[in-house]
Amino acid sequence: MSKEAKVLLAPLDPVHDIGLKIIKRSLDEAGYLTILLPPDYSSEEILKKALEEKVSAILVSRTLGYGVAELLARFVDMAEAVGIRENVKLAIGGMSIRPELAQELGYDAGFGPGTKPEEVIAFLENRKYEPEIRGAGKIKRDITKGFDYAYGNKNIGKMLDHIVTSIVGWGQNKTTPGIKRAEVRKRLLELPQGKDRTQLLLEYLRWCDDKVKDFYLEKTVLPKTRLLSSEELRKLERYVEETNKRMTLQVIQHTREKPVVFIQYGTGCPFMDIAHIKAGEAWGADGVVHFDPSWGARTEGFLEGYITHEEDGSIITPENLMSIKGSLSPHTIWQVRAHRGLNTPETVLLAGAMGADMTKINIAYGSLGGGTDPARLTVDAMQAIRYAAEYRLSFDVVTNEELCGVPAYKAFAGMLITAHLGLRLGGRPILQPLFCYSPEVMVSGDMDDNYVDFNAAKIMALRNIIRAPIWPGAPIGFLTQTEDRVQSSLSTALHGALAASLGVEAISIASSDEAYSGGPIAVPSRIDTLKALQEAFRFFGMSSIAPTEKAGVWAERLEKGIEEVLETVAERGDFVAALYEGLLGSVAEGAYPGRSGRGTVMML
Amino acid sequence: MGEWFESVLDAVDIETFFACKDEKEGRVLAMQLMKGFGLKDADIVFIEHEGPGARVRARGYIHRAGDRYGWLEGGTDDE
Numbered sequence: 001m002s003k004e005a006k007v008l009l010a011p012l013d014p015v016h017d018i019g020l021k022i023i024k025r026s027l028d029e030a031g032y033l034t035i036l037l038p039p040d041y042s043s044e045e046i047l048k049k050a051l052e053e054k055v056s057a058i059l060v061s062r063t064l065g066y067g068v069a070e071l072l073a074r075f076v077d078m079a080e081a082v083g084i085r086e087n088v089k090l091a092i093g094g095m096s097i098r099p100e101l102a103q104e105l106g107y108d109a110g111f112g113p114g115t116k117p118e119e120v121i122a123f124l125e126n127r128k129y130e131p132e133i134r135g136a137g138k139i140k141r142d143i144t145k146g147f148d149y150a151y152g153n154k155n156i157g158k159m160l161d162h163i164v165t166s167i168v169g170w171g172q173n174k175t176t177p178g179i180k181r182a183e184v185r186k187r188l189l190e191l192p193q194g195k196d197r198t199q200l201l202l203e204y205l206r207w208c209d210d211k212v213k214d215f216y217l218e219k220t221v222l223p224k225t226r227l228l229s230s231e232e233l234r235k236l237e238r239y240v241e242e243t244n245k246r247m248t249l250q251v252i253q254h255t256r257e258k259p260v261v262f263i264q265y266g267t268g269c270p271f272m273d274i275a276h277i278k279a280g281e282a283w284g285a286d287g288v289v290h291f292d293p294s295w296g297a298r299t300e301g302f303l304e305g306y307i308t309h310e311e312d313g314s315i316i317t318p319e320n321l322m323s324i325k326g327s328l329s330p331h332t333i334w335q336v337r338a339h340r341g342l343n344t345p346e347t348v349l350l351a352g353a354m355g356a357d358m359t360k361i362n363i364a365y366g367s368l369g370g371g372t373d374p375a376r377l378t379v380d381a382m383q384a385i386r387y388a389a390e391y392r393l394s395f396d397v398v399t400n401e402e403l404c405g406v407p408a409y410k411a412f413a414g415m416l417i418t419a420h421l422g423l424r425l426g427g428r429p430i431l432q433p434l435f436c437y438s439p440e441v442m443v444s445g446d447m448d449d450n451y452v453d454f455n456a457a458k459i460m461a462l463r464n465i466i467r468a469p470i471w472p473g474a475p476i477g478f479l480t481q482t483e484d485r486v487q488s489s490l491s492t493a494l495h496g497a498l499a500a501s502l503g504v505e506a507i508s509i510a511s512s513d514e515a516y517s518g519g520p521i522a523v524p525s526r527i528d529t530l531k532a533l534q535e536a537f538r539f540f541g542m543s544s545i546a547p548t549e550k551a552g553v554w555a556e557r558l559e560k561g562i563e564e565v566l567e568t569v570a571e572r573g574d575f576v577a578a579l580y581e582g583l584l585g586s587v588a589e590g591a592y593p594g595r596s597g598r599g600t601v602m603m604l
Numbered sequence: 605m606g607e608w609f610e611s612v613l614d615a616v617d618i619e620t621f622f623a624c625k626d627e628k629e630g631r632v633l634a635m636q637l638m639k640g641f642g643l644k645d646a647d648i649v650f651i652e653h654e655g656p657g658a659r660v661r662a663r664g665y666i667h668r669a670g671d672r673y674g675w676l677e678g679g680t681d682d683e
Binding site for chain 2: 485
């Protein structure tokens with residue numbers, strides 16, 4: 001059908017013609033000659049007009065209801081009776097219209113809700129509609145790009161410089177089993193294919209716990225784990241290949257480019273993780289975060305092989321990471337966490353070697369809320385940051401100690417110390433304040449009225465201190481969400497909208513069953529929150545959420561609190577001692593210096 | 605269990621509203637419903653009762669982490 005041909009748009013409906021108006025606009029823009037009839041024309045009147053105007057196509061719109069199917073079918077019969085059915089294309093559109101129904105009623109095409117004007121144009125031009133693959137142009141964004149990490153609060157910058165100098169001095173002649181293992185692992189990774197790795201492996205095992213040694217030497221499988229078979233691996237490969245072929249990627253963001261949206265995975269099984277990741281990617285997740293099991297953080301040494309685990313947290317092995325990496329869409333940002341535990345340097349090393357984009361490191365959280373000895377984690381984290389710099393992994397500095405009860409200003413002081421240490425060692429840190437209903441605000445009542453002000457205050461305070469990327473998490477809205485699917489999806493969406501309004505770089509989101517503790521997260525629940533967030537971004541667009549004046553007051557209070565804590569830590573002159581002594585979160589506040597790995601720091 | 609369950613990636617959620625007198629009754633009904641559908645590894649994710657009845661989200665896991673997944677078995681290696 002040529003564009004000079006006329007298209008008649010007829011709302012065979014007493015009221016509704018919005019859909020046709022939208023289609024008309026697009027057809028006009030595409031160069032078609034269109035005639036839009038007003039609503040409430042009868043079938044006879046529409047056909048009379050079609051004959052008079054010698055149209056080439058009639059697009060009828062109608063919402064289905066009682067007796068409407070008969071009306072629509074009669075329209076086709078009448079078109080036939082007046083002799084235009086052969087030469088005029090007939091299509092029907094509206095709510096509840098499906099292509100099969102249209103065909104049944106005698107139309108050439110049927111367009112339901114969500115129809116894109118391009119689909120109608122393709123129909124008019126006898127072309128197959130090829131939907132634009134949204135996300136085909138999706139790019140993997142570096143969320144640290146463009147930040148110079150300049151301090152707006154010079155005093156804080158100066159104190160951090162002082163504290164970090166003392167940390168680097170303290171750590172320079174120390175090592176740990178974690179660092180030793182990472183060094184051996186690096187050599188193992190660099191070993192040419194086919195070379196004997198026995199000696200290196202024995203050296204690696206020297207620094208491992210007995211259960212890890214037993215795994216390698218006695219082939220003892222850890223409880224609730226099993227090795228995945230080669231047949232399962234082949235099937236996984238095929239599953240990923242087939243799924244990738246069918247993938248079109250949704251984009252969650254609307255008119256704002258930020259924030260980048262991360263989901264977290266760690267079902268226990270790399271295969272199930274991959275299935276969750278593919279669903280997340282398809283529904284618009286920009287990045288994925290790997291969660292390992294909690295026992296992994298308390299065990300000296302990593303296992304090897306393709307291993308599945310029946311409980312939460314997916315085991316870090318080179319092979320598991322490799323299979324996950326192999327499944328990712330090219331645009332997906334991949335983060336492997338290393339913020340706590342005894343394998344921190346090796347985690348970052350493996351993440352880098354396996355092609356991850358980001359990692360997660362925080363000494364204060366890992367040693368006050370994550371269970372690792374402060375001295376051990378300080379030494380390990382320094383090496384981990386060096387690996388992150390070497391492999392060009394940016395890393396976020398999470399402040400989950402807030403969930404233990406540590407006030408935000410103390411958690412932020414710890415975060416800023418690790419971030420500054422990261423900068424000193426050549427890394428690219430990202431600040432990760434919590435967007436949550438933490439114990440601190442439950443007690444203070446600062447969120448009694450709304451969830452906006454305190455979260456906004458955090459961002460305002462951090463922005464005032466340093467020009468650094470900010471990635472609230474993790475996940476946003478934590479402790480506001482319940483097992484109620486609607487409530488939790490909405491809460492995530494609103495927190496996401498606030499994050500977008502504040503212009504932060506990224507967010508991590510929960511699933512709509514995150515608060516349910518009786519079993520693993522299910523894929524539909526992941527999609528719930530991605531959809532809810534997409535809708536929130538569509539709703540708010542470039543408009544903003546306005547915090548009340550309290551946000552400004554609390555931002556000042558936070559900044560002052562951070563400054564005071566840093567002053568105390570700087571005066572103490574010993575960061576590790578400050579952690580043990582509770583300057584960055586005390587036992588009374590719910591922070592307990594971890595014991596895992598205590599006494600394992602060695603002098604070089 | 606029907607073979608269609610094998611294509612379920614992880615779990616089946618059933619959301620409904622039971623006309624019942626209290627949450628306890630709603631829970632019993634939900635679990636009976638799940639059993640009736642052949643969902644053995646079942647639990648209630650969420651339940652909220654008000655006067656007219658209970659809003660329920662019940663879940664039956666088909667595949668948990670570490671299982672052999674039916675959706676991965678979609679054909680043999682010879683295909």
